[in-house]
Amino acid sequence: MSTIFMKDVTFTVADHDYAAQLSSCTLTPNTATATWAGFNGATAKNTAAADWQADLTFGQDWSADGFSRYLYEHEGDEVEVEFAPKDGGPSFTATVTLTPGSAGGAVNAYAESTVSLPIDGKPVLSPAA
Numbered sequence: 001m002s003t004i005f006m007k008d009v010t011f012t013v014a015d016h017d018y019a020a021q022l023s024s025c026t027l028t029p030n031t032a033t034a035t036w037a038g039f040n041g042a043t044a045k046n047t048a049a050a051d052w053q054a055d056l057t058f059g060q061d062w063s064a065d066g067f068s069r070y071l072y073e074h075e076g077d078e079v080e081v082e083f084a085p086k087d088g089g090p091s092f093t094a095t096v097t098l099t100p101g102s103a104g105g106a107v108n109a110y111a112e113s114t115v116s117l118p119i120d121g122k123p124v125l126s127p128a129a
Helices: 069-075
Strands: 007-014 022-030 031-037 045-049 051-059 078-085 091-097 112-118 122-126
Touching: 007 022, 051 091, 091 112
Parallel strands: none
Antiparallel strands: 007 078, 022 051, 031 045, 051 112, 078 091, 091 122
16 A cells, blocks of 8 residues: 655646645545435435545745735636645646635734635546656
8 A cells, every 4th residue: 555645745836836835735526416316215316527626725925936925916817736745646737726815814823824726627647657
């Protein structure tokens, strides 16, 4: 078994690696299931194709090279992202629509933010080299 250990990754957005500013990246499928129920216990189920989103948690960096600032300045843009764990895992490439994260946070704590970026279609999986 070769379970990926999430410690050393790359996360590139428009050719800039923001991995050092992220603490979590999850490509999440969302699947809708429709169920029809009839008399006498008859049922039918159907599942739609998954739609995907990139769920990201990151430290707020509002400097010129910061991810927070990039999201804020490019809200609504569609860009290609690549997420690649370096510990033997595959890489994933997807086109996402950018949305800004929050600003600010609690006293005596690092300012952190989360966003869910919608993915256009399904992420492309490239096996580990």
